[in-house]
Amino acid sequence: MTKNGSGKRAQTKKANRAAILQAARALFGELGYSETTVRDIIGRTSLASGTFYNYFSGKEEIFKALRDETAQQVRPRLRDERIRATSFVDFIHRTFRSFFEIMDANRDLYSIIRRNSGLLRLQQDTPEIIAGFDELRDDVEDAIRRGLLPSIDIDYFVSAIIGVALEVGDAMIQRIPVDVEAAARFASQLFTGGIPALPTVEPGIASKA
Amino acid sequence: MTKNGSGKRAQTKKANRAAILQAARALFGELGYSETTVRDIIGRTSLASGTFYNYFSGKEEIFKALRDETAQQVRPRLRDERIRATSFVDFIHRTFRSFFEIMDANRDLYSIIRRNSGLLRLQQDTPEIIAGFDELRDDVEDAIRRGLLPSIDIDYFVSAIIGVALEVGDAMIQRIPVDVEAAARFASQLFTGGIPALPTVEPGIASKA
Amino acid sequence: MTKNGSGKRAQTKKANRAAILQAARALFGELGYSETTVRDIIGRTSLASGTFYNYFSGKEEIFKALRDETAQQVRPRLRDERIRATSFVDFIHRTFRSFFEIMDANRDLYSIIRRNSGLLRLQQDTPEIIAGFDELRDDVEDAIRRGLLPSIDIDYFVSAIIGVALEVGDAMIQRIPVDVEAAARFASQLFTGGIPALPTVEPGIASKA
Amino acid sequence: MTKNGSGKRAQTKKANRAAILQAARALFGELGYSETTVRDIIGRTSLASGTFYNYFSGKEEIFKALRDETAQQVRPRLRDERIRATSFVDFIHRTFRSFFEIMDANRDLYSIIRRNSGLLRLQQDTPEIIAGFDELRDDVEDAIRRGLLPSIDIDYFVSAIIGVALEVGDAMIQRIPVDVEAAARFASQLFTGGIPALPTVEPGIASKA
DNA sequence: AATGAATGAGCGTTCATTCAT
DNA sequence: AATGAATGAACGCTCATTCAT
Numbered sequence: 001m002t003k004n005g006s007g008k009r010a011q012t013k014k015a016n017r018a019a020i021l022q023a024a025r026a027l028f029g030e031l032g033y034s035e036t037t038v039r040d041i042i043g044r045t046s047l048a049s050g051t052f053y054n055y056f057s058g059k060e061e062i063f064k065a066l067r068d069e070t071a072q073q074v075r076p077r078l079r080d081e082r083i084r085a086t087s088f089v090d091f092i093h094r095t096f097r098s099f100f101e102i103m104d105a106n107r108d109l110y111s112i113i114r115r116n117s118g119l120l121r122l123q124q125d126t127p128e129i130i131a132g133f134d135e136l137r138d139d140v141e142d143a144i145r146r147g148l149l150p151s152i153d154i155d156y157f158v159s160a161i162i163g164v165a166l167e168v169g170d171a172m173i174q175r176i177p178v179d180v181e182a183a184a185r186f187a188s189q190l191f192t193g194g195i196p197a198l199p200t201v202e203p204g205i206a207s208k209a
Numbered sequence: 210m211t212k213n214g215s216g217k218r219a220q221t222k223k224a225n226r227a228a229i230l231q232a233a234r235a236l237f238g239e240l241g242y243s244e245t246t247v248r249d250i251i252g253r254t255s256l257a258s259g260t261f262y263n264y265f266s267g268k269e270e271i272f273k274a275l276r277d278e279t280a281q282q283v284r285p286r287l288r289d290e291r292i293r294a295t296s297f298v299d300f301i302h303r304t305f306r307s308f309f310e311i312m313d314a315n316r317d318l319y320s321i322i323r324r325n326s327g328l329l330r331l332q333q334d335t336p337e338i339i340a341g342f343d344e345l346r347d348d349v350e351d352a353i354r355r356g357l358l359p360s361i362d363i364d365y366f367v368s369a370i371i372g373v374a375l376e377v378g379d380a381m382i383q384r385i386p387v388d389v390e391a392a393a394r395f396a397s398q399l400f401t402g403g404i405p406a407l408p409t410v411e412p413g414i415a416s417k418a
Numbered sequence: 419m420t421k422n423g424s425g426k427r428a429q430t431k432k433a434n435r436a437a438i439l440q441a442a443r444a445l446f447g448e449l450g451y452s453e454t455t456v457r458d459i460i461g462r463t464s465l466a467s468g469t470f471y472n473y474f475s476g477k478e479e480i481f482k483a484l485r486d487e488t489a490q491q492v493r494p495r496l497r498d499e500r501i502r503a504t505s506f507v508d509f510i511h512r513t514f515r516s517f518f519e520i521m522d523a524n525r526d527l528y529s530i531i532r533r534n535s536g537l538l539r540l541q542q543d544t545p546e547i548i549a550g551f552d553e554l555r556d557d558v559e560d561a562i563r564r565g566l567l568p569s570i571d572i573d574y575f576v577s578a579i580i581g582v583a584l585e586v587g588d589a590m591i592q593r594i595p596v597d598v599e600a601a602a603r604f605a606s607q608l609f610t611g612g613i614p615a616l617p618t619v620e621p622g623i624a625s626k627a
Numbered sequence: 628m629t630k631n632g633s634g635k636r637a638q639t640k641k642a643n644r645a646a647i648l649q650a651a652r653a654l655f656g657e658l659g660y661s662e663t664t665v666r667d668i669i670g671r672t673s674l675a676s677g678t679f680y681n682y683f684s685g686k687e688e689i690f691k692a693l694r695d696e697t698a699q700q701v702r703p704r705l706r707d708e709r710i711r712a713t714s715f716v717d718f719i720h721r722t723f724r725s726f727f728e729i730m731d732a733n734r735d736l737y738s739i740i741r742r743n744s745g746l747l748r749l750q751q752d753t754p755e756i757i758a759g760f761d762e763l764r765d766d767v768e769d770a771i772r773r774g775l776l777p778s779i780d781i782d783y784f785v786s787a788i789i790g791v792a793l794e795v796g797d798a799m800i801q802r803i804p805v806d807v808e809a810a811a812r813f814a815s816q817l818f819t820g821g822i823p824a825l826p827t828v829e830p831g832i833a834s835k836a
Numbered sequence: 837a838a839t840g841a842a843t844g845a846g847c848g849t850t851c852a853t854t855c856a857t
Numbered sequence: 858a859a860t861g862a863a864t865g866a867a868c869g870c871t872c873a874t875t876c877a878t
Contacts, residue, residue: 054858171364195359268869676874
């Protein structure tokens, strides 16, 4: 009767799994994947180190799990957003805004103030973003099929979106206050009209964090 | 008389230093900085582990050395390229072409076949690219001052260039044959005219590696 | 219910900790502190190298632990001994006898057959003795206050006791059988009456090991 | 003709050997034997690391050489001193004064301010003192034969002298100014008359460095 | 004889993972 | 299912010694 997950045991299991995922999510954000140790993760929970392996087969596994879990939440939303797009301007803008909203929602994870004295550009590899990217290519292909986008080089195009999303998103996160809409506008105007379409700013103000 | 580097010993030293640098360069490309061990590096040479420390004081040192050495080669070229730019179209195109040429020249380092079953987007942290980025911001500011670029949001703009350079460059490297000019054209047309300016390709061809 | 140390696990832990301490104690005695490696220590147990760090945070830690643990056993005894002293003869004798008893009890540690072909007098840095010395100075000051000892130069006096305890104790340990009382008598008579008070021995017998 | 050591080559050799010995002597004093590296030693000379092994077969060898070299200088002096002794009081006093004079002459080597936060009593193992000890036993035996000393337990007695010489000498060195005669008086009075013979000092002054 | 780079065993320590309880 | 101690390979790095020049 409790086999299907409604018993007390099953609830504990669910809670433990969630606790581990949450801790891992935070640490991947703070330290990056390779600097995060399994000890760090279980140390943030009330569980013992061995318990980790009852839920995940290893460090890589939990990353996949995190990505997939997030994907399940993110996917429908991205789909809905983009499917509703009526023009390529709209499509691009929704794409970037969605990404940036996800980054903002997980802002704490990304605010890392460039460790290693700025030497290294440790990419964060956070599951949220990876999950989002997985959707992107299909949607772009679909958009081309639907005539929203011209038949451009999909590989390069998707790469360009990802690159801008990662880097501009990173820059966005470090500003106070974070302005998702402004960042999304910047990125989508760049894509839809190129530099000439970008808004001008007063010199000297542009780069202030 | 041979103290200044023309003797056999001095040649061996030079060769060893070069061998270590080359091995490190390759491994940073393949595994990224934090996944590369000093033992990996020395293992790619015919030297003994202790010898590494005759040349570099540690792992971070060799990264810096690699970056600085590359920067010395890359910097003047990037400067020359961009300073000669007469329009913003020209400026952008030269920027991307320079980056992509550097990536192509170090192609082997970047062809990594997405490790970890494509899971992680471990950014490569290669010294070549870092060195190039260091120049970029100054040049963009200068270009705005010279009126080549409108006074846009510099942070976001530089981020966007870096993102596109990294990701499109990555995609470019994985195609056979590598076509630097095509990639540079794609990226610069995106930046100068937005999506409408991008050339269309026959559907289904675009994404072939 | 077995959390407080009565379970099998807790017993194993206790035993392991004891095994590591014992091994370290023996090796510090045999090789001295700086010549003893963590691998040496763990190699004398049936444990794996990493296990050492479950119990002690490093080499210095285990030395401190050994010293403190011993001090806890030694301190009260030394105090009791010396506080009970009714004359300076008594005080000195009790002091040396206590030291020599400690050395005898840990005899195996000190029987080192003068390593390095007798070249070096590597002081043993054993925690037992260090712990004992820590007490000595206070007790001497106290004894002077109580009038048991004249107000002599405390620094030199304590140094002299330590020197004699270390060196005579070392010689004592190498005789078979070990005669603690005889060594204590020698040292205390030297201190209380000087050479004239020392017992004479038949020539040629004195120095046999 | 220059085979016997008067040529230019031979002079250089002599000077190199002396330079290495001097550097080693200083470092053994500063850092102790086991903390001194061969690199440290050659680093204090103008020679190259390999050259060290043209003169000494290793770290242990140089210690022996230092001890022996010193012994050759120290031996006759100690002998002269003690042979001239006319009473056991005189013998003991000359013994300690000689030791303390040697320590004072090499004072810089011993002034180490107890590293390791006082945890360890790293004995200095300086060749000068070791060399002196080697003479002691013979001289004591001789003194007993000559009737200067009663036939006491030679092992213990020599050990006691060494212990007091090392520890009181160490304490002496750390006082400013160093008073060799006072330390020698303290030690010899202790040995000849025991504690009752020691001079009293004003309380509170005794232990000031 | 002098050089100084090369060697490689060894150091203290970390950490993903296993396993007895 | 949970525990947390045990494991041992691997890490960055040091250093006495060797050896080609």
